[in-house]
Amino acid sequence: TKALAARIAPSRLPVLLLATTGPGKGLLAKAIHKASRRAQGPLVHLNCGALSPQLLESELFGYGPGAFTGAKRDGAEGKIHSAAGGTLFLDEVGAMPPRLQAMLLKVLEEGTYYRIGESTPRQADIRLISATCEALAAMIKAGTFREDLYYRINVISVELPPLRARTSDLLHFATDYLTYFSSQIGRKISGYSDKAVGLLKSYKWPGNLRELRIASERATILCTGDKI
Secondary structure (H helix, E strand, C coil): CHHHHHHHCCCCCCEEEECCCCCCHHHHHHHHHHCCCCCCCCEEEEECCCCCHHHHHHHHHEECCCCCCCCCCCCEECHHHHCCCEEEEEECHHHCCHHHHHHHHHHHHHCEECCECCCCCEECCEEEEEEECCCHHHHHHHCCCCHHHHHHHCCEEEECCCHHHCHHHHHHHHHHHHHHHHHHCCCCCCECCHHHHHHHHHCCCCCHHHHHHHHHHHHHHHCCCCEC
């Protein structure tokens, strides 16, 4: 996965990250951005599943002065503007409503967009990385995700395996978390015992990196010796 990500990073091609929840999609998106020719530009993250359709539209595209009740007097720039010259990372892209899917497709095909309430087109200078834990092919059959948009965002797909399948870097993450949390509480904990390492590798980690981080913090706080 990392080798594939490194090969595609220098291009401007849209990338679709496929993974369950919590295995580090944001970390991989950040790594692709930092290895790209746009590394000096911003990396802007927007979670499509965390906002209502109306708020998602204004967050993504921005809006003009007086576009709606409660709008800022001078309007507001959206994430597409904020990501100019860099990378826009859309997490949970499968949660994007159909109307916004059509608007995003226009951005990718024509390189332009409109702020809400305006009729003057703006240029979009972004590299798009999308991520999903949903089966977009099934959503296309169900009519909830546009097939044409799917082919635009899925130029290259990268599958990020769950933590339980990543015995090569699981201990690396656990050690980094231990170092960070022990420094936060002013303790010197040298690492994990052999038994603890065995448990780390045999556990299935349904919550992926998010669960490992929480478990590492809890273990660091509860540790009474120099090792977990």
